Amino acid sequence: MNRFLISLYILLLTVSTDVFSADVNKNINADAPEKVLVVYYSRTGNTQLVAEIIALALKAEVRRIEEVKERKGFISAYLFGGYSAIREKCSDIKPMDFNLEGYDLIFLGSPVWALKPVPAVNAFVSKANFKNKKVVLFFTMGGTNYQKAADILTKIIEEKGGIVKSSFGIQSGKKEKMSESTRKAL
Ligand SMILES: Cc1cc2nc3c(=O)[nH]c(=O)nc-3n(C[C@H](O)[C@H](O)[C@H](O)COP(=O)(O)O)c2cc1C
Numbered sequence: 001m002n003r004f005l006i007s008l009y010i011l012l013l014t015v016s017t018d019v020f021s022a023d024v025n026k027n028i029n030a031d032a033p034e035k036v037l038v039v040y041y042s043r044t045g046n047t048q049l050v051a052e053i054i055a056l057a058l059k060a061e062v063r064r065i066e067e068v069k070e071r072k073g074f075i076s077a078y079l080f081g082g083y084s085a086i087r088e089k090c091s092d093i094k095p096m097d098f099n100l101e102g103y104d105l106i107f108l109g110s111p112v113w114a115l116k117p118v119p120a121v122n123a124f125v126s127k128a129n130f131k132n133k134k135v136v137l138f139f140t141m142g143g144t145n146y147q148k149a150a151d152i153l154t155k156i157i158e159e160k161g162g163i164v165k166s167s168f169g170i171q172s173g174k175k176e177k178m179s180e181s182t183r184k185a186l
Contacts, residue, residue, distance in 0.1 A: 035102060036060035040109030041120040043071055043081075046140040046172040047109045053182040054107050054138070061103075065120045068092040084119040088152060090126050091119035098128045105134045105165075108153065112141035112169070115148045125153060130162030137167035138185075140178070144171055 036058045042048035048064070055062045069092065071077040084091060100106055110121040117125075117139075135157055139146035146169030154164040168185040170178050 034104050036105045036107065037063065037100065037103040038107040038109065039063045039065065039124060040107075040138075041065040041067075041111070041118055041124075042109075042140075043077060043111065043118075046170075046178065047111050047138075049175060049178055050138060050140055050170050050182045051107070051109050053179055054109075054186065057183065057186050058107075060107065063096060065096065065124050066094045067120050068094055081119065082114045085113035085116045088116060088122060089119050090123035093120050093123045096124075098124070100128055100130065100133050103133070105136065106130075106162075107136045107138060108157075109138045109140075110149065110153070112139050112143075112146050112149050115145060117149045117153050121153070122156075125156050125160075128160075130157050130160040133162045135162050135164045137164060139167070139169040140172050141169060142172055144169065 036055075038051045038055045038058075038060045040047050040051040040062075042051070042064070051062060051064075054060060069076070071081050108121065108125070110117040137150050137153055139149055146167070150167040150169075154167070157164055170181050170185070172178065
């Protein structure tokens with residue numbers, strides 16, 4: 001009886017984990033690259049968490065994109081931020097290293113705002129040189145849809161000579177689940 005209950009518990013655990021990460025593309029790390037850079041923007045910490053897990057797993061360097069004017073309240077985040085994201089605008093970001101030379105693979109992370117990438121990530125993409133760079137896009141979002149945001153960034157990066165290998169999305173929520181989904185995506 002005990003053995004039956006343990007098997008049932010393991011089965012339920014497996015099923016629930018699969019449902020949670022159902023929208024994650026697999027085998028991103030099939031050909032492990034040598035030098036990896038993780039670049040991300042995060043307002044409330046979700047994308048930062050995913051970025052740090054990727055960096056730890058792949059021994060990557062990390063760069064955080066920061067806006068000149070921090071979005072603290074509802075109005076600057078949801079009204080102005082959401083509106084800028086809808087219009088695919090770039091925001092003013094703090095000076096940072098835009099040079100991607102010397103990296104084999106770039107992981108670029110953005111929260112999803114109004115189904116689109118955030119203005120700070122648009123700004124980074126507009127300034128960095130992606131020529132011949134392999135890129136993996138990752139997103140965090142309250143829901144499950146990151147495809148439109150991925151399509152937008154893919155188009156711009158490929159117009160700049162980059163090669164977008166794949167993309168994945170992690171639904172925001174409990175840290176443990178986000179961490180587990182991220183590790184599964186790699
Ligand atoms: C302005 C704004 C718009 C958002 N729009 C969406 C959306 O369209 N779809 C979605 O699933 N989540 C949406 N969210 C939720 C965020 O994508 C989610 O909380 C994300 O994990 C935040 O990342 P961060 O903690 O790294 O800032 C939105 C959040 C904000 C602030």
